[in-house]
Amino acid sequence: MDEIPVPTPSVEKKKEVIHTVMDDFPADWPMQNGTVGIFFLPYFILADVLNSESSFQVPSGWNNISDQNQTDHNLDIHFEATMKPCNERKKPLHEKVAIVTGSTYGIGFAIARRLAQDGAHVLLCSRKQHNVDKAAEQLKGEGLSVYAMVCHVGNKEDREKLVATAIEVFGKIDILVCNAAVNPFIGPIFDTTEDMWTKVFHINVISTFFMIKLVVPHMQKQGGGSIILCSSFLGYIPQPPLGPYAITKTTLLGLTNVLATALRCMNIRVNGLALGLINTSFSKVMRKTPEFESKWNAVGVNRLGEPEECAGIASFLCSDDASYINGENIAVAGGMQGRL
Ligand SMILES: NC(=O)c1ccc[n+]([C@@H]2O[C@H](COP(=O)([O-])OP(=O)(O)OC[C@H]3O[C@@H](n4cnc5c(N)ncnc54)[C@H](OP(=O)(O)O)[C@@H]3O)[C@@H](O)[C@H]2O)c1
Structure with missing residues (x-):
């Protein structure tokens, strides 16, 4: 079977993805928004944890598995999902x-x-x-x-x-x-x-x-x-x-x-x-x-x-x-x- 080229993991890329979501909110947003803000507090804490470099590190013995399956790589694959009108759809x-x-x-x-x-x-x-x-x-x-x-x-x-x-x-x-x-x-x-x-x-x-x-x-x-x-x-x-x-x-x-x-x-x-x-x-x-x-x-x-x-x-x-x-x-x- 041919060798499959696998891109190297990119911590920066993952951080970038999280930042795009989190940058929309200031860090003190939960405090400023009373009850609604408290409801979202756990998400802010989780995002903070994910945002640290250490959360992307794996035990050394797992490096190969991680290299092959790391989600960064999959984030770069975009499937073209198109919704066609019924009368234009071909057989599945x-x-x-x-x-x-x-x-x-x-x-x-x-x-x-x-x-x-x-x-x-x-x-x-x-x-x-x-x-x-x-x-x-x-x-x-x-x-x-x-x-x-x-x-x-x-x-x-x-x-x-x-x-x-x-x-x-x-x-x-x-x-x-x-x-x-x-x-x-x-x-x-x-x-x-x-x-x-x-x-x-x-x-x-x-x-x-x-x-x-x-x-x-x-x-x-x-x-x-x-x-x-x-x-x-x-x-x-x-x-x-x-x-x-x-x-x-x-x-x-x-x-x-x-x-x-x-x-x-x-x-x-x-x-x-x-x-x-x-x-x-x-x-x-x-x-x-x-x-x-x-x-x-x-x-x-x-x-x-x-x-x-x-x-x-x-x-x-x-x-x-x-x-x-x-x-x-x-x-x-x-x-x-x-x-x-
Ligand atoms: N029926 C059930 O209740 C049931 C339940 C759970 C799972 N399954 C699974 O469903 C699948 C199909 O079962 P089925 O009930 O449809 O069986 P089946 O009615 O006995 O049909 C088996 C088909 O496979 C062919 N075949 C048998 N051995 C083969 C071999 N070594 N190489 C190539 N072709 C072979 C047979 O044709 P030839 O005789 O010409 O080779 C036939 O076309 C199997 O994987 C079975 O384990 C069945």
């Missing part, structure tokens, strides 16, 4: 290019379809050629701009081919939705094998990260992008009988935060969806088990979600309407708690 993802992994049926398919309906050119993919053909035929039949190919996300060559194809066919990549995942085991955690742990972490976490790593240089080159990680409400309540799978989803909650911080200076936003129990073939297997039945009853949500109910929020997060939303994991879970 007009001419964007999106890759959605695991998008030939289920939630990934619904997201791919919605992104295309909202104006994006979408690269569909999954492991099996017949699923790829079927999904492409359906969406092309709906008049949507899609290209489809086989890609097993656990396979490095497949991932590289996917990214190369997006560039070859569409010329750029604006959006990546990491949706593909597996769950190789349901049952007591001590019945799991090392192979199961390796597989579930390899597909759900490691392949997700390396897929993102391949896409980032392309987003950086064009000045930004949006990435979505499909996590789960189980990431917040990782418990048997889906222990290893749930733990991979907890990991994705963390990965969202780490990547959002690492990539924000490139104008690449990373957000996550903590999905609830959605009506797909994937959840059908879990729903059949008696252990799951009792847990499900305990969380008290009255119905399954539909894949289409996960698609609008994905499109929104990828659009410029969400340009100031970064590092969030949004629960799409019918009221189940989305907190660790």
Whole structure:
């Protein structure tokens, strides 16, 4: 990945920003203005503290992190937010290019379809050629701009081919939705094998990260992008009988935060969806088990979600309407708690 140039921190600049606000008020303003002034006193005290050089110093061990993420740098980035009249507004993802992994049926398919309906050119993919053909035929039949190919996300060559194809066919990549995942085991955690742990972490976490790593240089080159990680409400309540799978989803909650911080200076936003129990073939297997039945009853949500109910929020997060939303994991879970 190319090195990112990061400007050096400027204490003066920060002081300048605070001064522009505070210089409008004389130091004795709270005293002169009676009750109203006393109300504002804490703000004056805080401003005074911030205005001293020491408040911008960080422990020496934190210098690198501070250099990369210091807010001075971000203050210099101005996003052009324009409010156009309704009749002049284009579709929210007009001419964007999106890759959605695991998008030939289920939630990934619904997201791919919605992104295309909202104006994006979408690269569909999954492991099996017949699923790829079927999904492409359906969406092309709906008049949507899609290209489809086989890609097993656990396979490095497949991932590289996917990214190369997006560039070859569409010329750029604006959006990546990491949706593909597996769950190789349901049952007591001590019945799991090392192979199961390796597989579930390899597909759900490691392949997700390396897929993102391949896409980032392309987003950086064009000045930004949006990435979505499909996590789960189980990431917040990782418990048997889906222990290893749930733990991979907890990991994705963390990965969202780490990547959002690492990539924000490139104008690449990373957000996550903590999905609830959605009506797909994937959840059908879990729903059949008696252990799951009792847990499900305990969380008290009255119905399954539909894949289409996960698609609008994905499109929104990828659009410029969400340009100031970064590092969030949004629960799409019918009221189940989305907190660790
Ligand atoms: N359904 C739920 O209740 C629920 C709840 C929380 C989170 N989620 C998450 O939502 C995402 C989608 O789940 P879903 O319910 O839509 O699953 P699904 O119905 O089983 O669909 C999975 C999709 O991914 C593809 N796929 C599977 N393994 C793949 C791999 N290794 N590489 C590339 N493509 C692969 C499948 O096509 P092929 O078979 O052709 O590969 C299919 O297109 C997953 O990340 C899942 O963890 C689901």
